Amino acid sequence: MVVVEETDPRFYVAESKLPGAGFGVFTKVKVNKGDFLEIIGVCVKFGGMADKCTHYANAYKFAAEPDGQFVHSLVPMGLGGIVNQANEKSQQNVAIMHLPETVRCDTCNGTCKVDNGTFIAVCGKCEGKGMMPRPKRNPHAIRVAYVAIRDIEPGEEVLGNYNKKLGQMAADGTSWTSEDQEEWDKFLKRKLYGLEVLTG
Numbered sequence: 001m002v003v004v005e006e007t008d009p010r011f012y013v014a015e016s017k018l019p020g021a022g023f024g025v026f027t028k029v030k031v032n033k034g035d036f037l038e039i040i041g042v043c044v045k046f047g048g049m050a051d052k053c054t055h056y057a058n059a060y061k062f063a064a065e066p067d068g069q070f071v072h073s074l075v076p077m078g079l080g081g082i083v084n085q086a087n088e089k090s091q092q093n094v095a096i097m098h099l100p101e102t103v104r105c106d107t108c109n110g111t112c113k114v115d116n117g118t119f120i121a122v123c124g125k126c127e128g129k130g131m132m133p134r135p136k137r138n139p140h141a142i143r144v145a146y147v148a149i150r151d152i153e154p155g156e157e158v159l160g161n162y163n164k165k166l167g168q169m170a171a172d173g174t175s176w177t178s179e180d181q182e183e184w185d186k187f188l189k190r191k192l193y194g195l196e197v198l199t200g
């Protein structure tokens with residue numbers, strides 16, 4: 001049995017400030033630009049029977065995939081599922097972004113390597129790969145996250161903005177393009193806000 005629980009303590013749920021929007025997500029503490037809220041839930045195969053049987057959640061599903069192919073949809077079960085979308089772009093403080101699948105090994109700092117079958121250095125954690133899976137804060141998180149695009153002060157409502165392009169890609173089951181990946185890589189390269197732990 002899969003038991004899912006939202007465990008991010010930095011947020012709370014309350015009545016949205018947007019008229020008619022129902023509940024929304026608010027910050028308990030300051031969330032710095034570049035930090036992120038993981039989107040957690042359960043994945044179903046895109047177009048599969050479980051996807052069809054969870055049609056009640058279609059308006060809330062996220063495209064979820066580790067390798068750039070959107071072959072799964074995530075039925076959100078945490079805070080990410082009720083983040084509201086701002087009417088005005090200027091109200092937006094988070095954006096849906098794709099986190100990298102692997103990060104530089106934090107034990108050897110990426111120096112572990114295998115050369116001609118010989119280990120040059122082995123930290124014991126990444127087994128000579130120099131890279132390791134990105135640590136998740138919640139085991140039910142996917143690669144897609146709500147990333148803060150500016151500092152968010154305590155008590156502010158977390159507001160996204162519909163990314164029509166990504167939404168369409170998810171609906172079509174098409175791949176993450178290199179252009180999208182470049183955008184994200186560029187963002188990571190700024191090495192801001194402690195996000196450099198995510199870069200390879």
Ligand SMILES: [Zn+2]
Nearest residue numbers: 105108123126
């Ligand atoms: Zn290592």
